[in-house]
Amino acid sequence: MSASGNRGGRNARSGRRLVAERRNAAPAKPSRSSGSGGSGRKSGRSRRRTPQRRRGGIRGAIGAFFRLIWRIVFGIVWRATLALVLILAGATAYIYSTLPPMTELVDGRARGSVTMLDRDGNVFAWRGEQYGGLIDTETVSEHVVNAIVATEDRRFFSHWGISPRGIASAIRINLREGRGPLEGHGGSTITQQVAKLLCLGVAFDPDEWETEAEYEADCRRGSLWRKIQELPFSLAMELRYTKQEILTIYLNRAYMGAGAFGVEAASQRYFGHSAAEISPQEGAMIAGLLTAPSRFAPTSSLERSQDRAAVVLGLMEEQGYLTAAEAAEARANPATLSDAAEARAGGYFADWVMTQGPDFLLRETTEDVIIRTTFDPRMQEAAEAALVDVFENQVREGSEAEAAIIVMSADGAVRAMVGGRQEGTGLFNRATMAMRQTGSAFKPFVYATALDLGWRFDDLVEDAPLTINVPGSGPYSPRNYTGEFYGTVTLTEALRASLNTPAVRLSEEVGRDLVRTVAAEFGIESDLALGPALALGASESTLIEMTGAYAGILNGGSAVTPYGLVDLRLVGDTEPMMGQGGGIRERVISEFAARQLTYMMAEVVANGTGQRAQLPDRPVAGKTGTTTSARDAWFIGFTADYVAGVWMGYDDNSPMSGVTGGGLPAEIWRQTMETIHDGLPPRPLPMIDPAEEARPELIEEAPGRRPDIAEQILMEVLGLLGANRN
Structure with missing residues (x-):
C-alpha cells in the first residue's frame, strides 16, 4: 500500500486514522452516533469547558441573581412610570377641560372694598379687599413684570409650569437652615403660585370651612401631597393659557398687603397712581411684597420695604433688566408712600364710618363701594x-x-x-x-x-x-x-x-x-x-x-x-x-x-x-x-x-x-x-x-x-x- 494511501487509512500501529488538523475550522459538532470517534470528540469538548464552569460558579450565580432583580425592578419602574405618566396626562387633560377663560380668574376676592373720600373728594382710607381693576402684561409697567420674574421665577418664560431644579434648590436651602424640606422656601414657579391662588380650582364651601380665612390657609398649605396636586394643575394652565395670561392672573390676584389685591390696587394704595406708571424702584417694592405681604407692606414699615426692594433691584440688575447705572439710581432714590398712604390719617374715623351704614354695603360688602365723608385731613392732623x-x-x-x-x-x-x-x-x-x-x-x-x-x-x-x-x-x-x-x-x-x-x-x-x-x-x-x-x-x-x-x-x-x-355709591355708578x-x-x-x-x-x-x-x-x-x-x-x-x-x-x-x-x-x-x-x-x-x-x-x-x-x-x-x- 502506498504512502498516500496510508494518509487516508488507519495507522498500522494504533489503528487510528490520520487526519490533518484544521486550525481555523469551526469545531466539529459532536456525533449523535456512538463509537470511539464520537466519544473522543465529546471527551475533548468536555475537557475544554470544565475550567470555565469552575470560574463562574459562585460569582456567576450572584451575577445572575442581580440581573434577575434588575430585570424585575426595571420592569416595575418602567411600568409604574408609564402608569404615572398616563395618570398625570389624564389629570392634566381633565383639569384643562375645567379651566375657565382667563378673564374669569383675575378677581378672586371673597369680599368687596370700601374706598373713603374726604370732604374735598380725595381718598384717605380703604377698607375691605381692595381691587384696582384688571391690568395685564400689556398695560402694566414693564418694571413690575421684570421685578416679579427676576424675584419669583427667573425661568418663567422657558419652563412648562414646574421647575425640578427650583424645587431641589429650595429643599436644599430649607434643610440647610434647619427646617423641613417643604417648610420655608417652596421652589414654586409663578405658575404653581397661581395654582395656589386659584386653590387648585376648589371653590369655597361653607360646609367644609367655617371661615374664608381657613379656606385660604388650606389653599396655601405646603405639604408634599399639595405639591403633587399642583403638578397637573400647573401643566394644565400652561396648556390652557399663554405665559402672558398666567402672569396676568398673578398680577391681579396676588395679595399685596394692606388689604390690596393685585398690582393696580397696591400701586394706588401705596403710590397714589396707576400700575402703568410704576418706576423701577416702585416695581421692586411691589415685587418684594410677594414674599411676605403684611411684613413688607410699606404702610407697616417703609424702611423694611425699601430694604427688600433694594434686594430685588440687585436681582433685576443681575438678570439684565436694569443697567448698573439704572439700578444705582433706583437704590439712591427708593420708592416712598403717597401723601394719603403716608399720613395713615383717619383710622379711628374710618372704623367709625364703617358702622354708619348697612352691613351688606360696608362690613360684609361683596361690591366695591365709594363713600364720601365729612373727614378733614388738616383738622385730623391738628x-x-x-x-x-x-x-x-x-x-x-x-x-x-x-x-x-x-x-x-x-x-x-x-x-x-x-x-x-x-x-x-x-x-x-x-x-x-x-x-x-x-x-x-x-x-x-x-x-x-x-x-x-x-x-x-x-x-x-x-x-x-x-x-x-x-x-x-x-x-x-x-x-x-x-x-x-x-x-x-x-x-x-x-x-x-x-x-x-x-x-x-x-x-x-x-x-x-x-x-x-x-x-x-x-x-x-x-x-x-x-x-x-x-x-x-x-x-x-x-x-x-x-x-x-x-x-x-x-x-x-x-x-x-x-x-x-355723606353718600355711598357703587364703583361705576353715578348716583x-x-x-x-x-x-x-x-x-x-x-x-x-x-x-x-x-x-x-x-x-x-x-x-x-x-x-x-x-x-x-x-x-x-x-x-x-x-x-x-x-x-x-x-x-x-x-x-x-x-x-x-x-x-x-x-x-x-x-x-x-x-x-x-x-x-x-x-x-x-x-x-x-x-x-x-x-x-x-x-x-x-x-x-x-x-x-x-x-x-x-x-x-x-x-x-x-x-x-x-x-x-x-x-x-x-x-x-x-x-x-x-x-
Missing part, C-alpha cells in the same frame, strides 16, 4: 399733633394715660377723630366706645333746662350746704371742688366757677326727669342717673355723644346726630345708593335759651375754669369736667365755626394725678382749635349781649358784689388746678 405735643411735653414719660378728641361742625358733621394715642385700624376707639362719667361737663344741660323754662342767665341761686335724702341711699350732700360755699350767685357765676350745690339745687327745682329728657333729646342716649348726682355728671356717656350735644347748643338749640357718611345719615334734628330748647347758655359758657373760658382753652383771636365757649379722684377729665367747647371735645383718663379707670378738665384737656383743645382756625376770619359767638339783656334793678342793688365773688371763686379754683403732670 388734633393728632396736639395730642402728641401735650403727652411728650406735659405728661410724665411712661404714663399710660389715654386721651380722645372729636372735632365737628354745628350740624354734627364729624371732621376729625382721635380714639387714642396709638395709631392704626381696628383699635379700641375711646371717642365712640368708652363709656365714662362726664362730671361737670354735664352741667350745661341742667342750665339749658332751666333757661328753657324761663330762668335767666342773671337769676340768683344759693350756693350753701345742701342735704337731700335719697330713698335707699340715705342723705346726699354735694360739696364744691374748693370745699367752700359762696352764698348767693347768679346762674352765670355758678356755671363759670363750676359750683356744685347750685347745679344740684337747680336740677331739683326744675325736676330731674326734665333734665334727663333735655339731655337725651340733645343726643346723650346713655342711661342717666336717677338721683340728685345726675346734675354733677354721675352718669356715663361717650365723647361723641357729649360733643354732639354741645353742637346742639352752638347751632341754637337743635339736636344733632353726629355723622361721617348714590344712600345719603347723609345724620345732621340737625328737632329743636330741644329755644334759641334765646341757647344764646344765654352760650354766653354763660363763654364766661367759663373767659373768666372761669376753662381759661386755658382761650384762643387769641376769637371768643370760645365751653365747659370743664372732672370726676371723683380725677378718674376722668373733660373739656368740650366751641367757636362760631366748630365744636370739639377732649377726654383724658386711664382705661382701667384708675385716678389721675393732679389732672382736671381745665388743665391738660383744655390745653389739647386749645392747640387743636388754634391750628384748625388758622386762616379763618374770627366770628362772634351766637350769644346774648349781657349789657342789653341785664335787668336794671339787679345792677342798682349790688353793682360790685358779683365781680368780687367771681374773682374770689376764680382764684381759689385756679390755685387748685396748676400745671398738671400725670
Whole structure:
C-alpha cells in the first residue's frame, strides 16, 4: 500500500486514522452516533469547558441573581412610570377641560372694598379687599413684570409650569437652615403660585370651612401631597393659557398687603397712581411684597420695604433688566408712600364710618363701594399733633394715660377723630366706645333746662350746704371742688366757677326727669342717673355723644346726630345708593335759651375754669369736667365755626394725678382749635349781649358784689388746678 494511501487509512500501529488538523475550522459538532470517534470528540469538548464552569460558579450565580432583580425592578419602574405618566396626562387633560377663560380668574376676592373720600373728594382710607381693576402684561409697567420674574421665577418664560431644579434648590436651602424640606422656601414657579391662588380650582364651601380665612390657609398649605396636586394643575394652565395670561392672573390676584389685591390696587394704595406708571424702584417694592405681604407692606414699615426692594433691584440688575447705572439710581432714590398712604390719617374715623351704614354695603360688602365723608385731613392732623405735643411735653414719660378728641361742625358733621394715642385700624376707639362719667361737663344741660323754662342767665341761686335724702341711699350732700360755699350767685357765676350745690339745687327745682329728657333729646342716649348726682355728671356717656350735644347748643338749640357718611355709591355708578345719615334734628330748647347758655359758657373760658382753652383771636365757649379722684377729665367747647371735645383718663379707670378738665384737656383743645382756625376770619359767638339783656334793678342793688365773688371763686379754683403732670 502506498504512502498516500496510508494518509487516508488507519495507522498500522494504533489503528487510528490520520487526519490533518484544521486550525481555523469551526469545531466539529459532536456525533449523535456512538463509537470511539464520537466519544473522543465529546471527551475533548468536555475537557475544554470544565475550567470555565469552575470560574463562574459562585460569582456567576450572584451575577445572575442581580440581573434577575434588575430585570424585575426595571420592569416595575418602567411600568409604574408609564402608569404615572398616563395618570398625570389624564389629570392634566381633565383639569384643562375645567379651566375657565382667563378673564374669569383675575378677581378672586371673597369680599368687596370700601374706598373713603374726604370732604374735598380725595381718598384717605380703604377698607375691605381692595381691587384696582384688571391690568395685564400689556398695560402694566414693564418694571413690575421684570421685578416679579427676576424675584419669583427667573425661568418663567422657558419652563412648562414646574421647575425640578427650583424645587431641589429650595429643599436644599430649607434643610440647610434647619427646617423641613417643604417648610420655608417652596421652589414654586409663578405658575404653581397661581395654582395656589386659584386653590387648585376648589371653590369655597361653607360646609367644609367655617371661615374664608381657613379656606385660604388650606389653599396655601405646603405639604408634599399639595405639591403633587399642583403638578397637573400647573401643566394644565400652561396648556390652557399663554405665559402672558398666567402672569396676568398673578398680577391681579396676588395679595399685596394692606388689604390690596393685585398690582393696580397696591400701586394706588401705596403710590397714589396707576400700575402703568410704576418706576423701577416702585416695581421692586411691589415685587418684594410677594414674599411676605403684611411684613413688607410699606404702610407697616417703609424702611423694611425699601430694604427688600433694594434686594430685588440687585436681582433685576443681575438678570439684565436694569443697567448698573439704572439700578444705582433706583437704590439712591427708593420708592416712598403717597401723601394719603403716608399720613395713615383717619383710622379711628374710618372704623367709625364703617358702622354708619348697612352691613351688606360696608362690613360684609361683596361690591366695591365709594363713600364720601365729612373727614378733614388738616383738622385730623391738628388734633393728632396736639395730642402728641401735650403727652411728650406735659405728661410724665411712661404714663399710660389715654386721651380722645372729636372735632365737628354745628350740624354734627364729624371732621376729625382721635380714639387714642396709638395709631392704626381696628383699635379700641375711646371717642365712640368708652363709656365714662362726664362730671361737670354735664352741667350745661341742667342750665339749658332751666333757661328753657324761663330762668335767666342773671337769676340768683344759693350756693350753701345742701342735704337731700335719697330713698335707699340715705342723705346726699354735694360739696364744691374748693370745699367752700359762696352764698348767693347768679346762674352765670355758678356755671363759670363750676359750683356744685347750685347745679344740684337747680336740677331739683326744675325736676330731674326734665333734665334727663333735655339731655337725651340733645343726643346723650346713655342711661342717666336717677338721683340728685345726675346734675354733677354721675352718669356715663361717650365723647361723641357729649360733643354732639354741645353742637346742639352752638347751632341754637337743635339736636344733632353726629355723622361721617355723606353718600355711598357703587364703583361705576353715578348716583348714590344712600345719603347723609345724620345732621340737625328737632329743636330741644329755644334759641334765646341757647344764646344765654352760650354766653354763660363763654364766661367759663373767659373768666372761669376753662381759661386755658382761650384762643387769641376769637371768643370760645365751653365747659370743664372732672370726676371723683380725677378718674376722668373733660373739656368740650366751641367757636362760631366748630365744636370739639377732649377726654383724658386711664382705661382701667384708675385716678389721675393732679389732672382736671381745665388743665391738660383744655390745653389739647386749645392747640387743636388754634391750628384748625388758622386762616379763618374770627366770628362772634351766637350769644346774648349781657349789657342789653341785664335787668336794671339787679345792677342798682349790688353793682360790685358779683365781680368780687367771681374773682374770689376764680382764684381759689385756679390755685387748685396748676400745671398738671400725670
